[in-house]
Amino acid sequence: xxxxxxxxxxxxxxxxxxxxxxxxxxxxxxxxxxxxxxxxxxxxxxxxxxxxxxxxxxxxxxxxxxxxxxxxxxxxxxxxxxxxxxxxxxxxxxxxxxxxxxxxxxxxxxxxxxxxxxxxxxxxxxxxxxxxxxxxxxxxxxxxxxxxxxxxxxxxxxxxxxxxxxxxxxxxxxxxxxxxxxxxxxxxxxxxxxxxxxxxxxxxxxxxxxxxxxxxxxxxxxxxxxxxxxxxxxxxxxxxxxxxxxxxxxxxxxxxxxxxxxxxxxxxxxxxxxx
Amino acid sequence: xxxxxxxxxxxxxxxxxxxxxxxxxxxxxxxxxxxxxxxxxxxxxxxxxxxxxxxxxxxxxxxxxxxxxxxxxxxxxxxxxxxxxxxxxxxxxxxxxxxxxxxxxxxxxxxxxxxxxxxxxxxxxxxxxxxxxxxxxxxxxxxxxxxxxxxxxxxxxxxxxxxxxxxxxxxxxxxxxxxxxxxxxxxxxxxxxxxxxxxxxxxxxxxxxxxxxxxxxxxxxxxxxxxxxxxxxxxxxxxxxxxxxxxxxxxxxxxxxxxxxxxxxxxxxxxxxxxxxxxxxxxxxxxxxxxxxxxxxxxxxxxxxxxxxxxxxxxxxxxxxxxxxxxxxx
Numbered sequence: 001x002x003x004x005x006x007x008x009x010x011x012x013x014x015x016x017x018x019x020x021x022x023x024x025x026x027x028x029x030x031x032x033x034x035x036x037x038x039x040x041x042x043x044x045x046x047x048x049x050x051x052x053x054x055x056x057x058x059x060x061x062x063x064x065x066x067x068x069x070x071x072x073x074x075x076x077x078x079x080x081x082x083x084x085x086x087x088x089x090x091x092x093x094x095x096x097x098x099x100x101x102x103x104x105x106x107x108x109x110x111x112x113x114x115x116x117x118x119x120x121x122x123x124x125x126x127x128x129x130x131x132x133x134x135x136x137x138x139x140x141x142x143x144x145x146x147x148x149x150x151x152x153x154x155x156x157x158x159x160x161x162x163x164x165x166x167x168x169x170x171x172x173x174x175x176x177x178x179x180x181x182x183x184x185x186x187x188x189x190x191x192x193x194x195x196x197x198x199x200x201x202x203x204x205x206x207x208x209x210x211x212x213x214x215x216x217x218x219x220x221x222x223x224x225x226x227x228x229x230x231x232x233x234x235x236x237x238x239x240x241x242x243x244x245x246x247x248x249x250x251x252x253x254x255x256x257x258x259x260x261x262x263x264x265x266x267x268x269x270x271x272x273x274x275x
Numbered sequence: 276x277x278x279x280x281x282x283x284x285x286x287x288x289x290x291x292x293x294x295x296x297x298x299x300x301x302x303x304x305x306x307x308x309x310x311x312x313x314x315x316x317x318x319x320x321x322x323x324x325x326x327x328x329x330x331x332x333x334x335x336x337x338x339x340x341x342x343x344x345x346x347x348x349x350x351x352x353x354x355x356x357x358x359x360x361x362x363x364x365x366x367x368x369x370x371x372x373x374x375x376x377x378x379x380x381x382x383x384x385x386x387x388x389x390x391x392x393x394x395x396x397x398x399x400x401x402x403x404x405x406x407x408x409x410x411x412x413x414x415x416x417x418x419x420x421x422x423x424x425x426x427x428x429x430x431x432x433x434x435x436x437x438x439x440x441x442x443x444x445x446x447x448x449x450x451x452x453x454x455x456x457x458x459x460x461x462x463x464x465x466x467x468x469x470x471x472x473x474x475x476x477x478x479x480x481x482x483x484x485x486x487x488x489x490x491x492x493x494x495x496x497x498x499x500x501x502x503x504x505x506x507x508x509x510x511x512x513x514x515x516x517x518x519x520x521x522x523x524x525x526x527x528x529x530x531x532x533x534x535x536x537x538x539x540x541x542x543x544x545x546x547x548x549x550x551x552x553x554x555x556x557x558x559x560x561x562x563x564x565x566x567x568x569x570x571x572x573x574x575x576x577x578x579x580x581x582x583x584x585x586x587x588x589x590x591x592x593x594x595x596x597x598x599x600x601x602x603x604x605x
Contacts, residue, residue: 069471071467071470071471090475091470091471092470092472092473092474092475092476093473095470095471095472095473096473100471100472100473101471102471103467103468103471107465107467107468107471108465108468109460109461109464109465109468109469110464110465110602111460111463111464111599111602112457112460112461112464116457116460116461117461119454119457120454120457120458120461120469120472120474121472121473123473125454127453127454127455128453128454128455128457128458128474129455130450130455130482132453132454132455133449133450133453133454133455133456134449134450134453136453138453138454142454165598165599165602167602168602181472182471182472185472185473
C-alpha cells in the first residue's frame, strides 16, 4: 500500500478509528429469537473508499445492511451518517440523506420501462406529491432528470433499452439498471448487497469497473461479497464478519493472510484456490 | 323471439346511470388495485359510507350539496382509517381488513342500534329532491330514437353520471401520467425497492386508498340519487367482486379500463338477461326446459362463461397491453 493511499497507516484491527469516517456504528445489536444476527461493537467506514464486507453465509452481513439503511430496527445501538444520527429514521429518509442500497435479489420495477425506473429514483421532483401532480409545473425537472438518466444509462450500456420494460431485461442488465438507478439519487454512500451474485465472469469485470468508477467519482461504496479474489482486486478496505461480529478488518492483502479470517471463513479451501 | 328488444334492453341498461356509477366506482378501485397494487376487497363499503353520508346529512336537514361533500369526506376518511393500521403490513392484511370492515359497516348500518341515524333495514329515501328539481328535462317526457328511449328523469341522472365519470377519468389520467403516478406504479411493482429510492411508500398507499375510496363514495352517492333510496342490503360483498370483474375485464392499470369494463360487463349481463327472458317466454322447448327463475340462474352461468373465455384469450383485459401482462414478477 502506497503512502498516498487513503487507508495508509491504519491498523488492521476490528473497530479501528478512521481519519474521515462517513458512517459510524456503535454497539449495534439485532437478534432474532435466541440468535444474535448482528453484534457490532464499533465500525467506521472511511469516506471515498471501496469497503467490502465479507463473511460466511449467516454472518449477518445483509442484516447489518438492513439495520444501517433503516430496513430493519436494531435492538440496541446507534449509527451516524456524516455525524447525523440515523436511529429511528425511516428507510426512505435514510435513502434521501444520501445512503442508497441495492438488494441481493435484483429489484427491477418490472412493469416500468428502464427510463421510468431511472426517473422514479430522482430526488426532489415536485410532481411526486399529490398537489404538484395536479397543478403541474414539474416538466422542467423531469426533462433535466431525463438528460441525467440518459447519461447514466449510456455509462452502463443500457441506453438502447430505455423504452423496454425492465422486466424484459436479462439478469445482468437488471443488476446494471439497479446500480444506475441508485446513482440517479446522487447518493453519497452506495451499499451494494452481493452485486456479483449470479453474474457471468464478463459482466463481473464490468461491474467491478463500475464500482471503482463510483469511488473515483467521489462516492463511498460498501459492498457485500463472498469471493475473496474479487474483493482483493478492488477493495481499499475489507471488513470480515462471522456470527454477527466483526472479527477482522484491514487492507485486502492483510486480510487474505489473517489467520482468524482463514480459520473462520475461508478455510483450507481458499488456500488451494488462491495458489 | 324479438331480437330487437333484446338488444334495446341491453343497450338501455348499458348507457344507464347504474353503469355510470359502476364505472365511477371501478375508476376508484382501479387507482387502488390497478396502479398502486392495493388489494381492497371492501370497495363497496366506500360506496355505502358515501351514500349514507349524503343521505343522513340531508335527512338531518342539510342541503344536498353539503351531503355530497360529507359523503366524499367520510369515504376518504374510511380509507384513512382502514389504511392507517394495515398499509405498513403485508398486502394481505389490507385485503382481510377491508373485506371484514365492509361487512361490519353494512351490518352496523342495518342494525336497530343505528336506526336513529340510518333507519335500519328500511334505509333512507327521498333525499335527492333538490337534484331532480334542477333537472332541465321534463321528467316524464321520453328522449331517444325509435324504441331506444329514456325518461327525462333518467336522462338527467345519466348525463350527470357520465360527466362525472369523464371528469374523474381525466383526473386519474393527470395523476397517473405525473411523477406521482409513476411512484404509485413503482410501489405496485416492488415496495422495498421503491422505499430504497427514498419514497414514502406508506404515504403514497394511503393517498391512493383515500382517493380511490372517495371516488367509490361518489359512485355510491350517484346510485343512491338515481334510486332516491339507500338501504344497507344494496351494498353486499358481491358488488366489490363485480367491480373487480369490471376492472380486470377493462384492463387493470389502464386509464379507460374501468369505463370500457363497466360498459362491456353491463351490456353482456343485461343482453344475456333479456335474451334468457325472451327465449324462455317465446321459444317453446326453452320454456319447457326452464322456469323463469331457472332462466335467471342460467344467465349468471353464461355471464361467468363469457368472462372466463375473455380471460383465457385476453388475460390483460380489453385495454391492457399483452407485453405487460406477460412480464413475470421477479
